Amino acid sequence: MSPEVRALGLDEVLEILPQRIGDERGFFSETWSAVRFGELGLALTFVQDNHSYSAAKGVLRGLHYQLPPFMQNKLVRVVKGAVFDVAVDIRRGSPTFAKWVGVEISARKWNQLLIPKGFAHGFVTLEADTEVIYKVTSPYSPAHDRSIRFDDPDIAIAWPVPSTELQLSDKDRTAPLLRQAEVFGVAEGRVRR
Numbered sequence: 067m068s069p070e071v072r073a074l075g076l077d078e079v080l081e082i083l084p085q086r087i088g089d090e091r092g093f094f095s096e097t098w099s100a101v102r103f104g105e106l107g108l109a110l111t112f113v114q115d116n117h118s119y120s121a122a123k124g125v126l127r128g129l130h131y132q133l134p135p136f137m138q139n140k141l142v143r144v145v146k147g148a149v150f151d152v153a154v155d156i157r158r159g160s161p162t163f164a165k166w167v168g169v170e171i172s173a174r175k176w177n178q179l180l181i182p183k184g185f186a187h188g189f190v191t192l193e194a195d196t197e198v199i200y201k202v203t204s205p206y207s208p209a210h211d212r213s214i215r216f217d218d219p220d221i222a223i224a225w226p227v228p229s230t231e232l233q234l235s236d237k238d239r240t241a242p243l244l245r246q247a248e249v250f251g252v253a254e255g256r257v258r259r
């Protein structure tokens with residue numbers, strides 16, 4: 067039951083499609099397997115699972131990352147509803163610094179997004195009552211937790227929900243721009259070494 071892996075054109079940001087085995091009861095799916103992902107070169111050690119619920123369409127969370135030594139690889143999926151999920155390269159010195167990639171992740175598509183260390187992550191809900199689950203490779207550390215403005219013109223993400231319909235936390239609405247943010251060098255953020 068190896069998952070299918072698709073490169074999205076931005077370094078190691080990957081869309082992952084786990085198989086679903088259906089029968090008359092419903093389906094079964096391996097959503098994470100150390101062995102199967104390891105065979106694909108993705109030897110990740112997850113230490114925390116997160117589950118967030120967003121009540122409305124247009125809830126935007128991000129762009130978030132943690133500084134070294136608490137950088138996180140994130141494996142994101144949606145068990146109810148849908149999001150537009152975004153990864154931004156924030157590794158100083160990277161040829162794709164400030165470039166972003168976005169993909170719809172949904173319970174219907176049953177796809178996942180792997181956000182590597184060195185990338186900021188954010189999403190906007192495309193449906194009400196959306197539940198996102200993601201695994202991370204470093205524990206939450208409030209002292210290392212950082213945000214970058216979702217509408218930073220140097221990144222210019224094409225969010226698919228009009229700005230008038232967005233709902234953000236105060237922390238995210240007042241986050242610094244990428245050019246003012248604390249970032250790190252390209253060598254620190256790699257999934258495959």
Ligand SMILES: Cc1cn([C@H]2C[C@H](O)[C@@H](COP(=O)(O)OP(=O)(O)O[C@H]3O[C@@H](C)C(=O)[C@@H](O)[C@H]3O)O2)c(=O)[nH]c1=O
Pocket residue numbers: 116118127128129130131140187188189205206235
């Ligand atoms: C992220 C996180 C938050 N919290 C707490 C802090 C706060 O009281 C409450 C809500 O936190 P936040 O506002 O940061 O939640 P949220 O805006 O959902 O933050 C998340 O956004 C997405 C895009 C990510 O990529 C995640 O890594 C994480 O940063 O939960 C934890 O206890 N553990 C955690 O791992």
